[in-house]
Amino acid sequence: MARITASVYTSHVPAIGAALDLGKAGxxxxxxxxxxxxxxxxxxxxxxxxxxxxxxxxxxxxFSLEMIPTFAIGCAAQFNPADEGWGPRPVPVVAGHPELAAxxxxxxIQDDFDLTIVxxxxxxxxxxxxxxxxxxxxxxxPCPVIPFAVNVVQYPAPSGRRCFALGRAIRKxxxxxxxxxxxxxxxTGGMSHQLQGxxxxxxxxxxxxxxxxxxxxxxxxxxxxxxxxxxREAGSEGIELVMWLIARGAMNDKPPRVAHCFYHVPxxxxxxxxxxxxxx
Amino acid sequence: xxxxxxxxxxxxxTIFDADQxxxxxxxxxxxxxxxxxxxxxxxxxxxxxxxxxxxxxxxxKQAVLARDLNRCIALGGNIYFxxxxxxxxxxxxxxxxxxxxxxxxxxxxxxxxxxxxxxEGNRTIGEKK
Numbered sequence: 001m002a003r004i005t006a007s008v009y010t011s012h013v014p015a016i017g018a019a020l021d022l023g024k025a026g027x028x029x030x031x032x033x034x035x036x037x038x039x040x041x042x043x044x045x046x047x048x049x050x051x052x053x054x055x056x057x058x059x060x061x062x063f064s065l066e067m068i069p070t071f072a073i074g075c076a077a078q079f080n081p082a083d084e085g086w087g088p089r090p091v092p093v094v095a096g097h098p099e100l101a102a103x104x105x106x107x108x109i110q111d112d113f114d115l116t117i118v119x120x121x122x123x124x125x126x127x128x129x130x131x132x133x134x135x136x137x138x139x140x141x142p143c144p145v146i147p148f149a150v151n152v153v154q155y156p157a158p159s160g161r162r163c164f165a166l167g168r169a170i171r172k173x174x175x176x177x178x179x180x181x182x183x184x185x186x187x188t189g190g191m192s193h194q195l196q197g198x199x200x201x202x203x204x205x206x207x208x209x210x211x212x213x214x215x216x217x218x219x220x221x222x223x224x225x226x227x228x229x230x231x232r233e234a235g236s237e238g239i240e241l242v243m244w245l246i247a248r249g250a251m252n253d254k255p256p257r258v259a260h261c262f263y264h265v266p267x268x269x270x271x272x273x274x275x276x277x278x279x280x
Numbered sequence: 281x282x283x284x285x286x287x288x289x290x291x292x293x294t295i296f297d298a299d300q301x302x303x304x305x306x307x308x309x310x311x312x313x314x315x316x317x318x319x320x321x322x323x324x325x326x327x328x329x330x331x332x333x334x335x336x337x338x339x340x341k342q343a344v345l346a347r348d349l350n351r352c353i354a355l356g357g358n359i360y361f362x363x364x365x366x367x368x369x370x371x372x373x374x375x376x377x378x379x380x381x382x383x384x385x386x387x388x389x390x391x392x393x394x395x396x397x398x399x400e401g402n403r404t405i406g407e408k409k
Contacts, residue, residue: 203396
């Protein structure tokens with residue numbers, strides 16, 4: 001049977017991708033960010049999974065205002081890096097895992113989560129920047145990825161409570177897949193940031209560090225936090241953090257082992273937060 | 281009965297909810313069209329003519345021409361869509377975000393390096409700093 005071995009949480013700031021792609025990773029501004037991910041890359045080499053289930057949000061790339069699915073699962077065999085207006089990122093095509101994706105969709109929908117099934121989709125920085133942070137710049141990504149897009153563009157995003165429960169349904173779905181696959185689940189986006197209006201540039205380190213602590217030790221309690229607390233305390237775009245609760249909900253109920261934790265301000269407009277949790 | 285919108289009292293912040301999305305539909309879809317290279321070229325060649333192909337309000341068109349992102353947002357724009365205009369202009373996300381704060385590009389960058397805008401005094405409209 002397949003099983004979830006670990007979860008990875010990280011911000012997915014587009015400027016991080018641009019810094020890597022343009023060869024600026026060694027600049028003093030970016031050095032501390034990439035240094036924080038050095039242990040992660042070593043950990044990934046030692047713990048490469050068979051599949052990554054990657055929770056992220058599309059930033060008006062694959063989904064315009066024509067269609068706004070709350071939860072969309074990518075079931076295709078491959079996903080191309082999108083042109084977000086600056087040209088596509090020079091990163092490998094993302095191979096999917098159609099069999100596991102279809103299995104998860106069928107299981108989770110029968111558990112009352114109404115996913116949108118997507119068989120053709122380009123993926124933007126929300127998905128490719130976490131891959132770059134964890135794998136560096138390989139010729140091909142080392143394993144297949146199932147993209148799972150969550151609407152956080154048009155308010156309201158799904159609640160933290162719903163995301164956490166969805167994670168549990170995904171865990172159950174993975175554990176019923178009849179192949180011995182090691183699956184990681186990644187939750188991306190955040191931490192505190194606001195990209196719009198006169199309050200742009202908001203950072204709330206106290207909120208972010210408390211969020212990291214509670215995500216490790218009290219995820220069920222954290223999942224009860226209402227939307228308004230994210231928006232007010234972590235900025236209008238800080239609401240992306242609900243996606244971390246999907247990954248956390250997919251972990252088992254025992255206390256996880258914290259393999260790595262990192263926090264840094266700023267990357268462009270954003271507080272970078274990062275955690276690796278292993279199932280015990 | 282009206283929906284509860286507790287986010288209306290957050291200073292300097294417009295939440296892109298269903299009402300804003302309805303207002304800004306054509307503005308945002310115009311922005312979306314700039315993801316294609318040939319449309320970026322056509323827009324840059326004659327901005328006004330390109331905008332006139334879209335059923336946007338005159339106010340929305342003027343806000344785009346002036347690159348007044350706060351005005352665009354008040355008229356239903358969403359930052360992830362408006363970012364396509366910035367990309368067309370060769371601006372970074374930091375330049376775009378900074379342009380809405382009344383700070384210079386350098387002041388905004390320095391504020392971010394120093395830890396960002398503090399939450400203190402920025403939770404609720406009228407809150408004492």
